[in-house]
Amino acid sequence: MATGITKKNWKEDTQIITDELFHNGFDYEINYKGKTPSKELTNLEPTQDYNRIFGNNSDNLLFNGDNLDVLKHLIHRTDLKGKIKLVYIDPPYGTNSVFHSRSQKSSYKDDLVGSHFIEYIRRRLILLRELLSEDGSIYVHLDNNMAFEIKVIMDEVFGAKNFKGFISRKKCSNKNYTKNTFGNISDYILFYSKTENYVWNRATISWTEEKMKKEYPCIDEETGRRYKKVPIHAPGIRNGETGKPWRGKMPPEGKHWQYLPSKLDAFDAKGEIYWSSTGNPRRKVFFNKDKGVAVQDIWTDVQDSVNQNIKITGYPTEKNPNLIERIIEASSNENDYVLDCFAGSGTTLDVAKQLNRKWIGVDNSSEAIRHIFKRFFNGLKEMGNFVDKNISKNGVDQMKLFEPKTEYNSDSSKSRDFDFFADSRFEEEAHGIYEEFREE
Ligand SMILES: C[S@@+](CC[C@H](N)C(=O)[O-])C[C@H]1O[C@@H](n2cnc3c(N)ncnc32)[C@H](O)[C@@H]1O
Structure with a gap:
């Protein structure tokens, strides 16, 4: 392995570019039709265009709606702006595909490509930066379709000097059918801090x-x-x-x-x-x-659902909780806010809760919200059991985020059994979603 000679050992005739110049003196950016000036985005007036909020408006919040509208709302909340320690997002990847859940329900579309995709992510990154605390970090999960374009956008939004890592993950088992090329089994996570002074808990795994x-x-x-x-x-x-x-x-x-x-x-x-x-x-x-063994930037031990015994909600592209756990533990501490505005089945929210972090989740797919509720109330099911609709309720993990004290009594509209729903407008609706799952 070749490593460069450290700067202090450079000979006098070596042309030295200062760190400041290296990071700021040779700026470049991607230009494309429809690129909105970033100022226009951060000055946006808050809207109420998102559909529903589940939560008690303080610690843990779940929004159902377009995350651009929700982020516009959040950056006007003085209790949250600049207070989010960690953002993890796993957005659509620009694959031009449609995703169904394991029970064959339409879940979400990934149909923005090229410059439309770049601008869609960039707008959200600009608002997310406003929400991050000064010692906060952001992780953006993508695959080989758009990871490289978004890396340049993140350099622009967060500053190239705040680029902390480009993690390559083995996402699935090896493929035999490889379409005349190498088997595609990797995806990527871009890691940036907001400033040089960011939370970092050395990530390790145990020695074998x-x-x-x-x-x-x-x-x-x-x-x-x-x-x-x-x-x-x-x-x-x-x-x-x-x-x-x-x-x-x-x-x-x-x-x-x-x-x-x-x-x-x-x-x-x-x-x-x-x-x-x-x-x-x-x-x-x-x-x-x-x-412990320091974790490197190639992750082969946190693949997504690899066998029938792994427990999942059944939402498409659901991530391995151990992957999220590694990120949350490395870049936040207990009681910090963790935000995922492409929440899907709520993996980030679930892991954040288990690690005693506060969480904020957003998704615009009602199928995603249904899966989050399913996860919160019913826990996860073994992958193989998705074919069996008569699975016993005792057969699933009981990791609950909302902790209902007793079963919901649909006859009593005044029931406060689900502590989570301080806003009674949504309590009934949440119970409706819960009941749907009970019947599935
Ligand atoms: C790749 S999935 C996330 C999966 C998630 N990490 C999990 O473990 O289940 C992307 C999610 O982003 C959501 N999404 C896409 N565009 C959105 C938008 N504009 N606002 C909110 N959610 C969005 C989709 O509905 C989908 O659930």
Whole structure:
């Protein structure tokens, strides 16, 4: 693997572009017909064009309507503007397709393409930026249709310097039928922060025995601890102490010692230097189970529903909760607001709730809202059970977001059993949706 020479080791004749110039001096943007000036978007008057809100108007909110209208409303709410710690969106991908649920109900269309798609996403990103807190982050999930165009748009909206990662995810199992090309099993998540100072909880996964043995192949004779050997030199010539011999040995040509001789002596005294049979020193880095394995930007362990035992709602393009969990844990803390304005079956809302975050969800598809309710009240079903309409109610997970204290009594319009619905205008309607699912 080749890495560039660090800036401080550049020779004097190297042309140096400052970080400021690198990020701001060579701006470019995509232009297309219909691109609205961003000021016009943030100055939009709030509307009430979304259809319904379910929620108690403070912590957790679910809107049914076009998210552009809902976002216009939210940026005028002083209790929410600049307060959202994390946005995760999984919008249509510009695939020109129509999606049905597992029970064959029409769920949503993905029919905006080209510049129409770009402008549709851009308008929402501009409003989402207003909602994010200064230490907030946004993750945008796309596939190879539009990820690269939207990357340029996100550089424009959030600033290229706030680009934090381009995550490639293995979305499904390998394909045998590959249409004369490589099997398409990846999608992508673009990660941006609002500023340089953003919430980041180091994402790790636990060590497996196999991985530990591979990464830390050596065993220290004295202590029995596992370790790996790493070089103690780095590229670049130095004239100071790190460029001089240590224990009679010069650093390799064109390199310098990474540490001062006094520090290297200290490592050696603690038994942390490995000496090869030819007298070459390396540093011993010992295995520390507690640190976990840092998550990299290729995710192969969070595919969507891969077998009949996985539990889902049955909404098309429903994401794996473990994927969302990784994002929420890395980029927010308990009691923070998490927003998903392409909520679908409500995976983000469900995981946010389980991780003690406040959540705001939006979707304009009534089928999506039905699936969110289904998830909230009935939990998830094993994928294989979608063919069986007579599944026992006890056969599903009981992870409930709305926590009804007792069963809803449709005879009593005054029933307040569902705490969630502080706004009584929607309580009855929500119960209607719930009843529909009970009958399915
Ligand atoms: C890819 S799905 C999201 C799936 C979701 N991540 C899940 O785990 O279930 C995209 C969702 O965006 C919704 N959607 C598309 N355009 C929208 C808009 N303008 N306003 C609100 N929702 C929209 C669709 O109805 C669909 O449910």
